[in-house]
Amino acid sequence: MSGDPFSSERIAPPRRRGLVARVIFFLTRRKIGKVPTPMRVMAHQPALLMGYARMELAQMKMSRVPGSLKALASIRTSTLLGCPY
Numbered sequence: 001m002s003g004d005p006f007s008s009e010r011i012a013p014p015r016r017r018g019l020v021a022r023v024i025f026f027l028t029r030r031k032i033g034k035v036p037t038p039m040r041v042m043a044h045q046p047a048l049l050m051g052y053a054r055m056e057l058a059q060m061k062m063s064r065v066p067g068s069l070k071a072l073a074s075i076r077t078s079t080l081l082g083c084p085y
Contacts, residue, residue, distance in 0.1 A: 014044050017043055018046050021043045021046060024039070024049060024053050039052070
């Protein structure tokens, strides 16, 4: 954590990350290249992080929309919002 109040690293990491958080962080890094700040914040409350992960998995399993269209929508949304991942 730096002393700069405008730094993107203002949130201290949890003192100890459990197995679930480590696995989720690993999978997230593998998929998008980094762990977004909201996930790092949720790691302070493992039950919240687990609930979020379950929601993400449920959304990925939805089959009403083809996977390629989901990917295209995700890329377009990221582009419109200026999100790097």
